[in-house]
Amino acid sequence: xxxxxxxxxxxxxxxxxxxxxxxxxxxxxxxxxxxxxxxxxxxxxxxxxxxxxxxxxxxxxxxxxxxxxxxxxxxxxxxxxxxxxxxxxxxxxxxxxxxxxxxxxxxxxxxxxxxxxxxxxxxxxxxxxxxxxxxxxxxxxxxxxxxxxxxxxxxxxxxxxxxxxxxxxxxxxxxxxxxxxxxxxxxxxxxxxxxxxxxxxxxxxxxxxxxxxxxxxxxxxxxxxxxxxxxxxxxxxxxxxxxxxxxxxxxxxxxxxxxxxxxxxxxxxxxxxxxxxxxxxxxxxxxxxxxxxxxxxxxxxxxxxxxxxxx
Numbered sequence: 001x002x003x004x005x006x007x008x009x010x011x012x013x014x015x016x017x018x019x020x021x022x023x024x025x026x027x028x029x030x031x032x033x034x035x036x037x038x039x040x041x042x043x044x045x046x047x048x049x050x051x052x053x054x055x056x057x058x059x060x061x062x063x064x065x066x067x068x069x070x071x072x073x074x075x076x077x078x079x080x081x082x083x084x085x086x087x088x089x090x091x092x093x094x095x096x097x098x099x100x101x102x103x104x105x106x107x108x109x110x111x112x113x114x115x116x117x118x119x120x121x122x123x124x125x126x127x128x129x130x131x132x133x134x135x136x137x138x139x140x141x142x143x144x145x146x147x148x149x150x151x152x153x154x155x156x157x158x159x160x161x162x163x164x165x166x167x168x169x170x171x172x173x174x175x176x177x178x179x180x181x182x183x184x185x186x187x188x189x190x191x192x193x194x195x196x197x198x199x200x201x202x203x204x205x206x207x208x209x210x211x212x213x214x215x216x217x218x219x220x221x222x223x224x225x226x227x228x229x230x231x232x233x234x235x236x237x238x239x240x241x242x243x244x245x246x247x248x249x250x251x252x253x254x255x256x257x258x259x260x261x262x263x264x265x266x267x268x269x270x271x272x273x274x275x276x277x278x279x280x281x282x283x284x285x286x287x288x289x290x291x292x293x294x295x296x297x298x299x300x301x302x303x304x305x306x307x308x309x310x311x
Contacts, residue, residue: 001097001308002213003127004195007080009119014049014062014076021114025049025060043067053112055091056082080113083125094129094183098311099216106213117211124202126222127193128308129179130300137164137178137190139293145234146261147174149268157182164191171198174229192301194229201225216309223305230298234264234279237290244289251285258282 011017018025027049028037039046043066051058059079066072085093088105110117130136144152144165152165155177164177172194179189196202205225206218213219236259242252257263258278268275287294 001085001099001126001128001305002102002124002219003085003093003097003193004083004123004125005080005121006123007078007115007119007210008122009078009080009115011060011076011078011114014060014074017076017114021053021112023051023053023058023113025051025058054082055087056080056109056113058113078113078115080109080115080119084109092183094179094185094189096129096308096311098308099219100311102219103214106210110210115210117209117214119210121202121207121209121212122199123195123197124199124207125193125195126225127175127191128226128301128304130190130192130297130304132188132190132300135188136297137176137180137188139238140165140176140190140235142238143236143293144176145236145259146264147229147234148232149234149264151261152176171201172196176233192226192230192297194225220305220309223302226301226305227298230294230301233294234258234283235286235294237286237293239291240286240289247289251281254278254282255285255289 027047029035030037036047039048045064045066047062047064049058049060049062051060057080059081061077061079063075063077064072065075083093084102084105085097087109088097088101089095106117109115110119146152147167148169150167150169152167154162155164155166155175156162157177163181164175166173166175166177175191175193175195177191177193179185179191180187182191199207202222202225205221206212206215207222236255240255242255264275264279267278283294
């Protein structure tokens with residue numbers, strides 16, 4: 001449901017906050033001078049403190065501003081970065097993260113770090129773990145073509161073997177990867193995720209602050225983003241029998257050519273009027289002669305999101 005998150009908020013008094021939370025903080029020291037590292041811009045001096053609570057990383061900025069007559073005043077800004085899903089399950093995000101668990105983790109986060117629900121969300125991930133009794137990711141690995149006409153990149157969350165595919169866009173990155181391989185699970189589990197680095201798409205769903213993630217109607221509506229993203233995935237089906245007796249030659253040629261992203265790039269460049277029609281026709285043919293996996297996966301996304309929202 002909701003996974004990674006980045007929050008910005010403020011506190012009134014750093015010493016009081018440290019006393020209440022008991023979170024250890026450290027500051028970078030300038031090795032040449034032995035003084036705390038600071039950044040000076042005009043009449044402002046900024047110190048940065050780093051901390052960690054459970055799996056969340058904290059960055060606190062103390063901005064000391066100088067005013068006329070020599071007065072000084074400090075303002076404190078907190079940045080929280082982590083995963084609601086992973087923190088709830090102590091570093092894993094393959095178990096179902098239901099609505100009730102999301103609310104429990106939000107409560108845990110606000111209590112441990114002593115921040116308010118009006119904390120601003122600056123980045124967020126939404127996603128779904130698709131459970132099947134067959135190796136879904138193996139099918140996707142063989143049949144994914146493109147997302148919104150763009151090529152997929154290999155996805156390797158840690159240095160080493162790729163476990164899936166990602167497609168970075170300006171406001172977000174779409175990811176499809178093998179969650180079972182990531183955590184060495186016995187049963188197939190495929191992750192479909194949108195990682196938003198800009199909040200405009202989520203703002204349209206009235207997602208601005210942590211408080212908005214306690215509104216079930218608003219969170220449930222986010223499934224539309226996942227479904228729309230999946231609708232923009234172009235997928236082949238290697239179970240199609242290209243020698244099907246009822247298949248027209250022109251349809252066979254489209255299925256053969258359509259498996260290659262270069263074909264779509266060239267068609268878009270030289271015959272834009274036919275490009276969208278050909279895409280619609282290709283999807284129809286894949287559905288007609290294949291196993292209709294595109295529709296099956298869409299329904300799995302919708303069903304799983306509904307389950308998480310109601311539990």
